[in-house]
Amino acid sequence: MSNDMMINALVNSGVCCVLVSEENEEPIMVPKELSGKYCVAFDPLDGSSNIDCNVSVGTIFSVYEKREGSDGTVEDLLRS
Numbered sequence: 001m002s003n004d005m006m007i008n009a010l011v012n013s014g015v016c017c018v019l020v021s022e023e024n025e026e027p028i029m030v031p032k033e034l035s036g037k038y039c040v041a042f043d044p045l046d047g048s049s050n051i052d053c054n055v056s057v058g059t060i061f062s063v064y065e066k067r068e069g070s071d072g073t074v075e076d077l078l079r080s
Helices: 002-011 048-053
Strands: 017-019 039-048 058-065
Touching: 002 017, 002 039
Parallel strands: 017 039
Antiparallel strands: 039 058
16 A cells, blocks of 8 residues: 555656656556656565564655656666
8 A cells, every 4th residue: 555655646746757666576657748857766665564563664765867868767767
């Protein structure tokens, strides 16, 4: 559920073009009409396997601006 909420919020924000979630095997390409200039990699609920132990959980994310001239691809996230 947390993954779906993050994806929905980021896709509909109008500022993202590529999303990569730890929960999905494939990257999520934002439709062109909603696409923006940022690529986001995230783990929507890090530590979720420890919820029953009453420890901290949270969301981890990283934001990258797509390269100039790029339409937004996974390579925009994989650069150093």
